[in-house]
Amino acid sequence: IGNNGGPRIVRREFQSSTVGRYAACVTHFYSGGGDELRKDGRGVYEDSEMKRLGYSKLMTRRDTKCSSNVQAQALSRKAIAMQRRNGFSLSYTFEGNTLPGVSGAKVLVAPDTCIDVADKALGISGRFWVDSTQVSCDSNGTRTSIRLMRPDDVLFGSLE
16 A cells, blocks of 8 residues: 555545553463462563653553463553554555555455555555455445554454
8 A cells, every 4th residue: 555556545544542552561460279379470561662652651450360471471462452453543445446466466455464555645654454344336436445453463362
């Protein structure tokens, strides 16, 4: 998207906010009991973007099902990824339903794939994950809308 030779962009929307985000998340846990030894620990994950902006506020949480520092760190990372997703929005609507692929051939844009963005108007460049697509056809022709996410923020599901 945004490269010369690509489709004409009809609409672009971008929003980046630090509201509701923290510089790091600390997940504490306490497990064991009965026949098991009791143990406690924590996992920390930092939001490098928030740190770079000078923020230092920590989010702390407690998890009753967590049983290791690695698991606690993964839960902290998931919490930070969710905050980053909630504060970042990038979407495009372009004419047609294909983009130039790596070889130059036209390819359909599909969810759960990555595309390269070089948007001088927004000052954004890099690889982004396609979260969703929507194709519409009317008297103006075919148009495709895509919603993009940063690959580091694509972290879903349970940690079991």
